[in-house]
Amino acid sequence: MPQLSPLSRRSFLKGLALAGVMSAMTYRPLRARPASATDTTAGRAQQAPLFPQAPLMPQPFAFLPTGSIKASGWLLRQLHIQADGLGGHLDEFWPIVGPDSGWSGGKGESWEDGPYFLDGLVPLAWQLDSPELKAKAMRFIDWTLDHPWENGMFGPRSNDDWWPRMVMLKVLTQYHELTGDARVIPLMTRYFHYQLQALPARPLRDWGRMRWQDELLSVLWLYQRTGDARLLELAQLLKQQGYDWQSMYAHFPFTQKTDADALRKQAGGSDAFMQDLGLQVHGVNVAQALKASPVWSVSSGNVADRDSVHHQLQMLDTYHGLPNGMFSADEHLAGRSPSQGTELCTVVETMFSLQVALAITGAPALGDRLERIAFNALPAALTDDMWAHQYNQQANQVECSLHREPWTTDGPESNLFGLEPNFRCCTANFHQGWPKFANSLWMATTDHGLAAMSYAPCAVTTVVRDVPVRLEQVSDYPFRQTVSITVHPQQAVAFPIRLRIPAWSQGTRIAVNGKPVDVADGFTTIERLWAPGDTIELSFHAEVTTERGYNGALSFTRGALVFALPIEENWVVWRKRGPTNDWQVYPGSRWNIGFRHDTPVSVSEQPVGARPFAGTSAAVKLAMQGRYVPAWKASEGSAEPVPAHAEAATDEAAQTMTLVPYAGAKLRITAFPSLT
Known part of the structure; x- marks a missing residue:
């Protein structure tokens, strides 16, 4: 994910090209038969799931092998929409993952974007059993598996950063479960043996240091298949060099909206800020770290490690929680105002962390949280045809236009819908959201x-x-019960x-x-x-529930769905981006509405449409009476913070308002002033 700005991010990428000399290690070329995109072993989906065995800590649930679950109904339609949009065509016009990608042997982008793209493309391609999408994925996978380094390293030779390989390892574990490709386990084994030797002299840093738990998942995955004791040594070393998220939350210091200038000053400058302090409040790091303690508990055997995820979520809810189940992070933790944003990468990484934590802890509350995010925050950040996405979404989102406010550190494109608004990471990374959710619906x-x-x-x-x-x-859950x-x-x-x-x-x-x-x-x-x-x-029995939030604001839920007041949307093309566009969206109707906490609500249901979350064909609607709050206005294209003491207009009667599922309203109000 980006750090402070595209400029600082790109400076970091440029520095990777000058990475240090690799340590030498004995290596023999792999001789395993290559696997093609159609060479899926018969019955791979009927493999028995693997549970941790001693000395690892037992866990109540385990993922079924990737490919065991196939979406149907509205979820299958959602996956087809993704494949027909950016998810299935990105490599055809976006050079970052195009033919010159460093992850397929070219001289182009060679850091995280290729692995990010594959982390969603691989499960999507096999979910849909699409020869075209499988072929796209195999271009990267075959090159990666067939071109290891002489010392056991793998991937593009233009950098030796540990972080992007952590993502590619997740790709390879999924791919192996789908195909049984005999090249995967030897490559991963040699790489981990090399890393165990190299880490003492070249330890984890910046993104890899913060995201060590993502590699630990792959280390434990391999250990369960080979029993290689050196992998447990590597697990210990990753934990030792990785950032201690559990300790940070024990005395959680980030209880206010991030003041980047103050944190830079505290850190002694911009570079120092991004080396540690800024990375602690970086939204995507925080999202990925929600799995850190549960995953580490499998190795440590410590119940307190396993269960600390609940305290971490409590701290995020208390100081940065939003009605859609997420926490604010635009780019850094941003407080509880529903006008603050959340990065799309943060959404999909939180979903994956919750899936992992749910398997390890067995805590059903994590499933409730996962569904709220999956059915609200994920589709809200994408156009209904999935040809454009936002970098930051807002629960109270009254305009998507070029403004610097209210973001903590992001730029003015942050909430535009487009190809790569603000920074490109979400363009590559959002693809994992729906396919991995489908693969986690059932567990052993x-x-x-x-x-x-x-x-x-x-x-x-x-x-x-x-x-x-x-x-x-x-x-038709969550639209039906x-x-x-x-x-x-x-x-x-x-x-x-x-x-x-x-x-x-x-x-x-x-x-x-x-x-x-x-x-x-x-x-x-x-x-x-x-x-x-x-x-x-x-x-299930789903009542309309009123929830209190920032400044006593009211939000309305029914089951797993959050509801929002749709604002009339005027979409304006800002610039063409190949087969898609970058869009600004301007409001065409009033939005400054307040409700009483005890206002009666009526529910109506309509058929679930071809595009399940589209607001124009909302499957569920709420109707209730509200009143305009004239003092509540917009500033710099964003709704001002919800007033704690709202006064309704005295010269206008109450109006019947219709609320739709949160994701269906790209301009919306979700947190309303409470009227007395």
């Missing part, structure tokens, strides 16, 4: 069962207690199915083959002999 349980972790239409193909099993989940799950084992088999019960659902009903089942908080476990065709029906 430590007692050899299956668990529904999040709800969206999908089909699961796996092996349970040595029996091939297929689950079909049909639902019913879920149907049909179990298709190859033969009758007994195993537990755990169903996450959202905390907001009071009065959840579950039935198996029409017979009611007792419902427990958190997870409900149904253990029985499952026969082909057995069906589970879930019915």
Whole structure:
């Protein structure tokens, strides 16, 4: 992610070309047969999931191998929209990941963007079983696997930075689960052996130091497959050299909107600020670090390490929380005002961290948080056709135009919709959001069962207690509150199915083959002999809930959806960007509305459209009466902070207002003044 500005970021990139000389290490060329994009081993999706074994700490859930879950229904449509937009065509016109990319043997960009792009392209290509997208991915993967360095390093030779390789390792683990390509594990083993030797003299720095936990995931992934004891040594070294996020949150010092100038002065200058202090409050670092303590707990065996993620989220909510489930970070932690922004990279990295933490901790509240972000913050930052995105989104977003305020350190393009507004990282990185969410909907349980972790239409193909099993989940959740799950084992088999019960659902009903089942908080476990065709029906109960936020502001939710007042949108092309555009969006209607906390609300439901989150065809709407607050205005293209004591206009009657799901309103108010 960018640091203070595109200029400082690019200066850093330029410096990578002058990286130090690598240490030598004995190396033998790999001789494994290359795998093509269509060489997927039959039945890879039916591999048994792997749980940590001693000396690693047990965990309650484990990801099913990538490819075990296939999206259907509205979620499949969402993935097709991504493939038909930037996600599937970016390499055709954006040179950063084009034919000259350093990650495919060219002399172009050779840092994080290629791996970022692949981190979403690989799961998307195999989710859709698309030969075209697989071929795009294989251009990078084949070059990476077939051109290791003589000493065990891999990737472009123009830099030796540890950080971008951390991302590429995540790509390779997914790719191996999908294909079984025999080149992956030897390359990763040699690289980790080299790194174990090299790190004492060339330790982690800047981005790699802050994001060490992302590599630890890959180290533990490989250990579970090879049992190589040296990998546990590397795990210890990464933790030793990495930033101690757990200690930072123990006495959380960042309780106000970041004052970059003050922090630079405290650090002794801009360079020092970005070497440490500024990186601690950098939103994407914070998002990736939410997994740090849980992942480290697998190696340390310490329950306090595992559970500290809850305290970290509490601190972020208390001082920087927003109604959409995210924390502000534009570019750095920015306080609780809903007019502050959140970077799209921060959104998708928070989602992935929560998926990992949910598997390790088993805490159902993390699933609630993941759904709120996935169904609100993620689609809100993208146009409905996914041909443009924002760098920063705002919960109260009344204009998307060229202004320097209110960002902590970002530039005036920050909330434009476009190809690469403000900085290009999100252009490459947003692609992981939907495909990885689809791959985390179900997980394996430590007692050899299956668990529904999040709800969206999908089909699961796996092996349970040595029996091939297929689950079909049909639902329009979160737009509707019913879920149907049909179990298709190859033969009758007994195993537990755990169903996450959202905390907001009071009065959840579950039935198996029409017979009611007792419902427990958190997870409900149904253990029985499952026969082909057995069906589970879930019915959640979603009331409209009023939440209090910054300055007592009111926000409205129903189930996993947050609702917002849509503002009439006037889209203006700022500049052409190949097959897409950069857009400014100006308001065409009044937005300064306040509500009473006890205002009656009516709910209406419409069909889920071809573009599920589009505001023009909103699947759910709320109607309530509000009044204009004339003193609440905009400044520099952003809504002023929500007034704590709002006075409604005395010369206008109450108006019936219609709210739509948050993501459907690209200009919106989500946090409203509370009227007395």
